[in-house]
Amino acid sequence: MTNPLVQRLGLALVALATCVSSLSADDSKPLETTVRSLLVRHCAGCHGGEKPAGEVRFDQPATDLADAKVRATWEKAYAMLVRGDMPPEEKPRLSTDDLDTLTSWIRREVERAVIAERGGSGRMTMRRLTRVEYARLLEDVLGLRYPNVPLNLQEKLPTDPQSELPLNDGDRLTFQSLHLKASIDLVEQLVKAVLADEPRPEPWSYRFDARGLGKANVAGMKQGEQGLGGAVPANEKEIKRAAKISIGVAERNPDGSTTLPPIYRTDDYLGRDKMGAGSWYLELPYVEPKGVLRLRIRAGSNVPKGEGVPVLRVAFHNNVINQLYNRQLAEIPIENSAEQLRDYDVEIPLDLVDFPYVLFERSKMIGVRISNDATPLADREKPTGPKGKPVEWPYQESKIVIDSVEAFGPGAGEWPPRCHTALTVAGDKLNDDRERAAAILQDVAARAWRRPVATEEIAPFVDIYQQRRADGQSRDGALREPLTAVLVSPHAQYLVERKAEKPSPLSGVELANRLSIFLWGSGPDRELLDLATAGKLHDRQVLAAQVDRLVDDARSQVFADDFVTRMLALERVENDPIDFNLTLKSFANAKVAELREQRLKHDLAREPVRYFEHLLRNNRSANELIGSDYLIVNDRLAHYYGMAGVEGPAFCEVAAPEDRRGGWLTMAGVVVAASRGNKEATILRGVYLLDRFLGEHPGTPPGNVEPLEVQAKSDKKRGQRSLREQIALHTSINTCALCHRKIDPLGFAWADFDYLGKRSSGRTQALRSGTDAEPDGSRRAANSTIDCSGKLPDGRAFADLDEFAQLVGDQQQPSRYRFGEVLVRRLTGYALSRPLNLSDEELIRSLVQSAQRNGWRVREIIKSIVLADSFTHG
Known part of the structure; x- marks a missing residue:
């Protein structure tokens, strides 16, 4: 079997020979006397003759160095040289001068090839947003934030190429027909959910107060057990239907509130799929799955010493015979005590929650189940006793106290809904139909495309709007198609940067986008864009201050989540x-x-x-x-x-x-x-x-x-x-x-x-x-x-x-296996959204030196990366 290391080195040497033979006349003589002589003295013995190692010869045509795969092999050869893996131990070693000559030449030629490949700029011209970044962008632009109900929109988009490196590599983030179809399907669903272009639904609201409930038999409870329940009239005068409530296996407190034990206590198999046992179960009037269903739950907790905080679980639940279905919507840790009850809001966007609503339609009601999904921190053995005799439960457990629940239908409260109002606010003061649509589309495009948008850029989208109006659609209904087109546009899904023959400063808006995508995983906010358009963002002090502001903002949590999760797998x-x-x-x-x-x-x-x-x-x-x-x-x-x-x-x-x-x-x-x-x-x-700690x-x-x-x-x-x-x-x-x-x-x-x-x-x-x-x-x-x-x-x-950590943490040791340098490399690659190559070595040396001067403080490392020309220039 051919030695794979020799084969890789052979390919690298072929690339070297090719590059030597393709040099200009001005460069050929010094390289003929240096690089070629080095190859002959140290490599030709194995890679020549009748049976060259790795089946590689120097007297045959070779693949062009511009080929990315050959270049990657070449870079591996460079790494083997600087680590001392090549030449083999039994062969003469290169002198320090020879090694410097060869490795310096390799670095220079790699950089030339990379610059040529990327149009002379050495950077990505376009980089597709990852599915997480794009989903977050849609949530930001459309205002899709619902208290305690995560949407996980990225799950509706195709997965990105799997890479264990913490790099959002633009070369890997391709765009195919599947991405286009999935993004259109998702955006159409989101825009339809946000725009309230239909009549206001019948408003209703209910208040379920534990104090007013009587005893009742509850489905799912064991024989002889009894719960609480009753019918509750609507607060809204327009609706006459009563809603039902049932509560099983709960303690009635002196003040009338109820205490729910952990759901696993209600039966032997956790009871997560039963209707009423160990939970509040609401039967609300059925409505079409459009708009937002809101709950307000007044709750607190009793947490014994040494136990964890209980988790309030809210789920859609259907209990029609043979069609049992649960869909978890929210998990809320209840940290406040039962002596200090507080309200927890849960907003459920019916259009965006995947659920077989036909089950609700058949039963003419919406089932909502609220339970205590606490689990013990410590190990717990099942108590056992004499056969057939009950055993007293030996454990103290975290419980949830619920005083009341309010439910509000999609038509209750403000109309149009919050998301609709925020999306169309730019056209509020305009009466002319076309002008209103143009203002709304331009405002949305500016936020989705993360830059100022000219009037002429919006004109085609306004034309679509007018065609839909001519077809008889309503004023807001006609916005759906052009809004969808704006949000699936390449301007929304890509980071777009101008090409330049030589490295030159990014525009202010391009730099703002780079920075916000890096540290927030989403588009820039108003302050960052204002600085960009005013031409102030390239001021080093201003840019450094913005790094501090973005890091201090809670939105930087997404950077920490993504970077560390990917770096450590x-x-x-x-x-x-x-x-x-x-x-x-x-x-x-x-x-x-x-x-x-x-x-x-x-x-x-x-x-x-x-x-x-x-x-x-x-x-x-x-x-x-x-x-x-x-x-x-x-x-x-x-x-x-x-x-x-x-x-x-x-x-x-x-x-x-x-x-x-x-x-x-x-x-x-x-x-x-x-x-x-x-x-x-x-x-x-x-x-x-x-791989993760030594960077190899x-x-x-x-x-x-x-x-x-x-x-x-x-x-x-x-x-x-x-x-x-x-x-x-x-x-x-x-x-x-x-x-x-x-x-x-x-x-x-x-x-x-x-x-x-x-x-x-x-x-x-x-x-x-x-x-x-x-x-x-x-x-x-x-x-x-x-x-x-x-x-x-x-x-x-x-x-x-401990000694391993001391060795890799010794930042003064002249070794490539320094964890601090590995972290700098990973952060730099993540920030630049591309793999690092040999042309970046000078940048890494500079960043490492800066990190050493600043005591390796993490924020200062990130600040140095952002202030470097590789980040601010293209």
């Missing part, structure tokens, strides 16, 4: 089928365990994000990402870590226990993401550390290589060996050793963590020499320690995770 934590073994610890109830696991996995994935956000907002040092004496956790994570004294679902700063002082490196979610549910995950962890892609393994656990099952003798011995056998194969010599020594740094991110309780100081200990603790002698020793790819050894 945290989506694996929530999406991978990882067994947390909670069923037997959750009343032996699979559904309770599933809900506990779902919330635990969510919090594990959020911890590294909230930690980074804390550093960003407080301008703390990036060094704290791999070593600090505090954590940012909530009650569920604190319990997972065995910490006391943390209350509530909000993330807050607390002192870290001794075994969790490694920043990201000791966060359970990071270890879980690296392990992917595998008990023997040393190789996976090594790949993860090499580990390469693609051969397709015929089986995982270690498969090899162990097929070879019993191999399976009886320690994990280190199995890996040693695996890497004895030359082609495997090329990658594993870097991967495997890193993976052992986490040897004392299990695949769920929990550290060994009997951990002692690790040894530098090997033992037979496995990552999950198997085959370990009674008094032995866990061997967490390894070495970095540059040969520096570490005894354990």
Whole structure:
């Protein structure tokens, strides 16, 4: 089998030879005496003769360097040269001068090729918004914000190319017919939901007060149990229909309010699909699924010490026989006490919630279910007693107190609705039909296209409006089609920047868009656009002040979420089928365990994000990402870590226990993401550390290589060996050793963590020499320690995770394996929305030097990136 490393190097050398042969006459002589002589002295011995290595020759036509794939191979060859991987150890090494000559020439030629490929500007001319960015843009422009009801519009758009790198790479974000169809379908639905061009629906509202309810039999309750219920007349005079309410398994408090226990207490299988048990169940008059149904729930909670805050769950529920259907709408943590009840608003956009409304239409009512979806923080065993005898429940649990619920139909309150008024406000003072439409379309286009829009640009959309009016559509109905066209326009879906033969400053509006998409994941606000159009944004002090303002704004949370999730591959934590073994610890109830696991996995994935956000907002040092004496956790994570004294679902700063002082490196979610549910995950962890923390892609393994656990099952003798011995056998194969010599020594740094991110309780100081200990603790002698020793790819050894962090955190060490530099590279690529290449090396050196001067503070790193010419120029 051809050595893939040699083959890659061979391709790179072909590219070098091609570039040498294509130089101008002015450049040919010095390169003939330098680069060509270097290739002959150090490469031709293997890549010449009758059987050249990698089947690459220098005397045959070669692929043009402008080819992106060849250029990528060339850049890999550069990396191999600077790391000392080539020439091979048994061959003469290049002198420092020769290495500098060759690598400098490679960098220069790569930069030339990149500039030529991108039209002379070295930047993306157009970059499609990711589906998350586009969905957020639509929400902003159309005002689609509904209290406590997330829309998740991105789920209705095609998925973006999957990449584990934190890069919004414009080359990868292609646009196909599927994107166009999906975006048109979505925007048509949204515009139709916002524009209220039909008559006002019949208004109605109800108030369900627990004090006025009597005892009633409730469907879904066990024999002998009785709940509360009754019929409630409408508050609106125009409607005579009464609504019904039923409440099952609830305590009646002295003041008349009701207390709901956790829903899993109502029966043996969680009861999430039953109609009335353990919940308030409302039967409201059926209306067409148009407009917004509003609820106002007056509630509080009783939380025993050591338990988590209960979660109020609101769902559409249909209980027609054989057509049971639940659709969760909202999850609201109830943190205020029952002594201080407060109102919680839930707005449900009927047009935008996917639900089989035909079920409601058949039953002539809308079913709304409100329940307590609390889950315990601590493990809970199901109480058992003598057969056939009831057992007293031994646990104190978080409960929700509900005093009243108000329901408002789509026609109640202001009309037209809020979103409609905000969308058409630009035309309010204009009586002329065409002028009104033009003003509305120009206002919407300016916000959607994120720049000033000229009158002539809107003229074609106004023509569409007039055609629809001529067809007999209403004044607002005729706006639907042109508004849809504006919102699916390339101006809305793309970041568009002018080309330039030489790097030149971006326009103010282009810079404003770059900055807001980078830090908010959406378009610029009025202040940013005003500065841009006034020509002030290129002032370095003004631009730096805007970075501070955008970072301090709550909208920067989307940047932290996206950047950190992608950098650390945290989506694996929530999406991978990882067994947390909670069923037997959750009343032996699979559904309770599933809900506990779902919330635990969510919090594990959020911890590294909230930690980074804390550093960003407080301008703390990036060094704290791999070593600090505090954590940012909530009650569920604190319990997972065995910490006391943390209350509530909000993330807050607390002192870290001794075994969790490694920043990201000791966060359970990071270890879980690296392990992917595998008990023997040393190789996976090594790949993860090499890629995510050391910034080097580990390469693609051969397709015929089986995982270690498969090899162990097929070879019993191999399976009886320690994990280190199995890996040693695996890497004895030359082609495997090329990658594993870097991967495997890193993976052992986490040897004392299990695949769920929990550290060994009997951990002692690790040894530098090997033992037979496995990552999950198997085959370990009674008094032995866990061997967490390894070495970095540059040969520096570490005894354990703490020493690993010290090595990669040593920003003065002249090594490419510095975590601070890796973070700078990832942030820069994310900000520029493209992969970095060799032409960016000078920029990275400058940013690293700036970071060192500023103590590696995260906000200052971002500010330096934004102020760099690569960001402000194109």
